[in-house]
Amino acid sequence: MARVAREMVEKAGINVDELLDKLVRAASAEFTTYYYYTLLRVNAIGLDGEGLKEIIEDARLEDRNHFEALVPRIYELGGAIPRDIREFSDMAACADAYLPADPKDVNQLLNVLVEAERCAIRVYSEICNMTFGKDHRTYELSAAILHEEIEHEAWFSEFLGEGPSGHFRRGAPGESPYVSRFLVVPSGRHA
Amino acid sequence: MARADEVPDGGAKLFRVGRRPVVVVRAGRDLYALHGLCSHQGRPLEGGAVWKGMLECPWHHFQYDLATGENVYPKRVYPLQVQPQLRRQVRSLRTYPVRERDGYIEVGVRPPARTLERRGH
Numbered sequence: 001m002a003r004v005a006r007e008m009v010e011k012a013g014i015n016v017d018e019l020l021d022k023l024v025r026a027a028s029a030e031f032t033t034y035y036y037y038t039l040l041r042v043n044a045i046g047l048d049g050e051g052l053k054e055i056i057e058d059a060r061l062e063d064r065n066h067f068e069a070l071v072p073r074i075y076e077l078g079g080a081i082p083r084d085i086r087e088f089s090d091m092a093a094c095a096d097a098y099l100p101a102d103p104k105d106v107n108q109l110l111n112v113l114v115e116a117e118r119c120a121i122r123v124y125s126e127i128c129n130m131t132f133g134k135d136h137r138t139y140e141l142s143a144a145i146l147h148e149e150i151e152h153e154a155w156f157s158e159f160l161g162e163g164p165s166g167h168f169r170r171g172a173p174g175e176s177p178y179v180s181r182f183l184v185v186p187s188g189r190h191a
Numbered sequence: 192m193a194r195a196d197e198v199p200d201g202g203a204k205l206f207r208v209g210r211r212p213v214v215v216v217r218a219g220r221d222l223y224a225l226h227g228l229c230s231h232q233g234r235p236l237e238g239g240a241v242w243k244g245m246l247e248c249p250w251h252h253f254q255y256d257l258a259t260g261e262n263v264y265p266k267r268v269y270p271l272q273v274q275p276q277l278r279r280q281v282r283s284l285r286t287y288p289v290r291e292r293d294g295y296i297e298v299g300v301r302p303p304a305r306t307l308e309r310r311g312h
Contacts, residue, residue: 095231095268098269101272115267
């Protein structure tokens with residue numbers, strides 16, 4: 001634990017235990033999303049599914065990076081993730097992104113994906129609001145994750161025909177342009 | 192049941208009416224009263240975000256329509272036909288009539304049916 005780092009956050013007026021609860025739940029949501037997006041990606045088949053598969057993979061690996069980036073901050077603040085993975089997964093801050101009833105229906109896949117991203121945006125917006133101006137490190141990390149979640153939502157929303165996202169997909173899956181600087185374990189991308 | 196100023200605009204506050212948990216929500220001029228525990232894992236809805244006619248559970252961000260108590264998210268994407276066990280998680284919340292009178296909030300809750308005690312009756 002980074003003792004003084006935690007004290008400074010407390011001194012700024014943040015209930016650190018409440019913040020840790022939110023961070024652990026967010027980390028759980030990222031971890032479970034990584035699992036569920038694996039299912040969604042492998043089921044994105046056929047002509048329609050093939051293009052979708054690539055952006056699901058981009059989002060999937062970036063969500064895994066979000067988990068990786070959150071864990072050290074949790075421990076820095078004196079928190080921990082649960083010993084039991086089942087307890088951890090039950091804490092996820094968002095609903096599970098289950099494979100839809102008809103996985104061959106690309107629209108159903110997209111609706112699951114876009115709703116998952118929207119929930120993530122709400123989660124990280126809450127954490128940013130809580131930490132802005134008070135816990136600078138957590139704020140920067142949460143804002144970086146929020147940037148990527150917003151892009152994920154925009155991609156899926158565009159596929160649903162809701163309008164242009166203004167984005168182009170990543171150069172490589174899991175690139176994490178905003179979060180990569182927080183990763184303890186390098187993502188393996190070349191500079 | 193409670194003073195009107197205990198529930199500010201955009202607030203969701205949990206009360207006990209008898210043994211029944213009830214969350215009272217104020218959204219602008221409107222007051223709503225719903226069952227106070229989320230159907231997902233039975234966690235209290237107090238402090239949930241209130242926005243665009245919805246109450247969001249602060250724990251796992253399930254969303255409920257304030258007027259009807261119906262689950263909006265994730266019910267719209269849950270594969271209930273193939274995983275019917277998920278229906279329990281997205282059950283609608285019971286709603287109650289609520290009003291503000293003379294600076295107090297009143298919620299209409301039907302008293303529970305009397306149960307016979309096992310011994311002596």
